[in-house]
Amino acid sequence: MSFNIGLSGLYAANKQLDVTGNNIANVATTGFKSSRAEFEDVYSATKLGSGSKTVGNGVRLANVSQQFGQGDVNNTGNVLDMGIQGQGFFVLDNDGSLSYTRAGTFKTDKDGYVTNSDGTARLQGYGVDANGKILNGILTDLRIDTSNLPPQATSLVSSTINLNSTATPITVAFNPADTATFTKQFTTPVYDTQGNQHSMDQYMVKTAGNTWNVYTLIDGRNLDGSLPTTTGATAPVPSTMNFDSSGKLTSVTTPPAGTSSDLVLTGWVPGTVTNGTWAANGAASAPNITISMGNTTQFNADTARSIPTQNGYATGQITNLTIDGSGVLLANFSNNQTKPIGQIALASFTNEQGLQPVGGTSWKETFASGIPGYDAPQTGTLGSIVSNSLEESNVNLTNELVELIKAQSNYQANAKTISTQSTIMQTIIQMT
Helix, strand or coil, rough: HHHHHHHHHHHHHHHHHHHHHHHHCCCCCCCCCCCCCEEECCCEEEEEEECCCCCCCEEEEEEEEECCCCCEEEEEECEEEEEEEEEEEEEEEEECCCEECCCEEEEECCCCEEECCCCCEEEEEEEECCCCCCCCCEEEEEECCCCEEECECEEEECCEECCCCCCCCCCCCCCCCCHHHHCEEEEEEEECCCEEEEEEEEEEEEEEEEEEEEEEEECCEECCCCCCCCCCCCCCEEEEECCCCEEHHHHHHHHCCCCEEEEEECCCCCCCEEECCCEEEECCCCCCCCCCCEEEECCCHHHHHCCCCEECECEECCCEEEECCCEEEEEECCCCCCCEEECCEEEEEHHHHHCEEEEEEECCCCCCCCCCCEEEECCCCEEEEEECCCCCCCHHHHHEEEEEEEEHHHHHHHHHHHHHHHHHHHHHHCCC
């Protein structure tokens, strides 16, 4: 019996050495989670129990459990290197077979899909629609689209303007070439449907105590492309802004008749001027432009405008990628636009200890782990994504070296048990 007990102890000590050695071997493995050998004693028993004087039959390995504690997250400088600060697993798809990992060493393949380091599985997340809205709920292969961002024609311009209430009213006919005929000029870039940039000039002319005219030209021309004159059919038609005695805007009258807080430009024709001759760009068109004037005031301060915002832009090429804590992949383009192109999804399990290790620092779902729940990072108990960083192994090397000493002592002690039993057996044999 003592031989079997000693052998079970040798086997247990050997397993303890195996687990400790595996932890030490993976001390530099990204996303690795250390393991712990768990043992239990062995007793012979019948249906009536084992009795009070039963000697144990040794020890056996009960489980090798992985410890999913947080590893250190350190900067690498590579945008597609990602660590998880908190709970959750990255989701990888290899031809329909899902696996889960904490190792965020990702890269792109020749088609732009985000894959694991050996390129065998694609990172899963949520896609976006044409407007850049995240489509939550359906996992898809994340892909970094490097195609140009299509242009968008300007349809809305907004800014905050103050018109000096002490400015002198102007009574002469407006002429954009004569600065004496207007109080202030503001210029805003606008875009047509092909992404061509045009200059929209607004000329503010104070005509009475609480009344201002606004003349709007694009590329120095009327909306139809005609060259503005002071009289006749090509004379610019102003919009009129009225203020109350406290300097607040009360109405904007825009030709044709209409009163609101917006100035609406209808029927403008994109074109270009070559050698002084304007020609319409028949291939491009432009929607109506709504200029929001609701934040215009007339106070005793300099006539000035904040930086305007407008929703048009030229075509752009992707220049760089950023990933925020919620896992949103945000592409930055050469036309100063940004657009979400996807969002990383994280998986969580009721029992992480029940996951099946499959190598490659990955795990598979099992019946013991329960089914995974998928959601965006920073949702519920899920952690956040740290871009340009990787989570290191959570192995404590000092503890593992101590475990080596303990396992070696256990092995020697159990070997001594067998050696002692052997000596006793030899003595008994000699007695006979």
